[in-house]
Amino acid sequence: MSVVANPAPTGTASPVAAPRDEDAHVRIRDLRVRYAPDAPLVLDGVDLDIHRGEMVALLGASGSGKSTLMKSLTGFAPITSGTVRAGDVDVAGLRPRELRALRAQVGQVFQQFNLIGRLSVLTNVLTGSLHHAGPVNLLGTFRAGERRRALELLDRVGIGHKANEEARSLSGGQQQRVAIARALMQNPRLILADEPVASLDPKMSRVVLQLLRSIAREEGIPVLVSLHVLPLALEHSDRIVGLRHGRTLVEGRTAELDASSLAPVYDIEDEEDEG
Numbered sequence: 001m002s003v004v005a006n007p008a009p010t011g012t013a014s015p016v017a018a019p020r021d022e023d024a025h026v027r028i029r030d031l032r033v034r035y036a037p038d039a040p041l042v043l044d045g046v047d048l049d050i051h052r053g054e055m056v057a058l059l060g061a062s063g064s065g066k067s068t069l070m071k072s073l074t075g076f077a078p079i080t081s082g083t084v085r086a087g088d089v090d091v092a093g094l095r096p097r098e099l100r101a102l103r104a105q106v107g108q109v110f111q112q113f114n115l116i117g118r119l120s121v122l123t124n125v126l127t128g129s130l131h132h133a134g135p136v137n138l139l140g141t142f143r144a145g146e147r148r149r150a151l152e153l154l155d156r157v158g159i160g161h162k163a164n165e166e167a168r169s170l171s172g173g174q175q176q177r178v179a180i181a182r183a184l185m186q187n188p189r190l191i192l193a194d195e196p197v198a199s200l201d202p203k204m205s206r207v208v209l210q211l212l213r214s215i216a217r218e219e220g221i222p223v224l225v226s227l228h229v230l231p232l233a234l235e236h237s238d239r240i241v242g243l244r245h246g247r248t249l250v251e252g253r254t255a256e257l258d259a260s261s262l263a264p265v266y267d268i269e270d271e272e273d274e275g
């Protein structure tokens, strides 16, 4: 179970300890990250658990460390101290080959979709399987089983009828669903979605977030999603973690949080006081 943080008084934000479950798929403990030896800490003692079947929303002002926290799970951020575990893998100190294997198991979804626009929707989804394969001719050599699976996934995200269209001809919301199908094509053990709805209108944002949450629930894949819009986090997550200046300011079950308990995450006056 989790606790609702008592938002720290102005200027004294502090991490909040919540009871931890040793079975969590993701277990981050006391993570500190700095990008260069003399640079300031970007993450300063962050703990995070994500369980199977759970969608956790990451909130925080620009620069609070959300992307860095996600990158720590795929070895793209330097782990200065602390532990980062994904499944049974300790991310710090992995060799390049081990890192590639880890990344193959993590589905990633980004704000800008990152599709190959001139290729078909189906081929874009199929590229998700390349994480587990050697170099392949993108246009010809996917196996029939992979094509079937890609079509199933396109149906799963609601755009099977678009399979043969060029990716660039789709709307933003449809492209993001292609990106999610591509992530699922990896058979991921974890999905990281870094501001996946920042380029979408409110209606499409809801569609995409509902889809991610249903994937978490129905496939049991843990999902970590960073968001900028507080009501979306309150509507579409099981748990919320609010970062501020690289520290956990608020953490709790979404059902136990509301806009006022999360407001300090974005408290601008607080920043001015600290300056």
Ligand SMILES: Nc1ncnc2c1ncn2[C@@H]1O[C@H](COP(=O)(O)OP(=O)(O)OP(=O)(O)O)[C@@H](O)[C@H]1O
Residues within 6 Å of the ligand: 035, 042, 060, 061, 062, 063, 064, 065, 066, 067, 068, 069
């Ligand atoms: N590769 C890097 N090298 C040096 N500094 C970095 C690097 N990546 C991020 N930072 C710094 O780390 C801090 C946190 O950045 P990060 O992107 O993690 O924040 P964020 O909360 O995701 O922000 P946003 O919401 O704007 O994407 C920022 O001060 C940023 O400049």
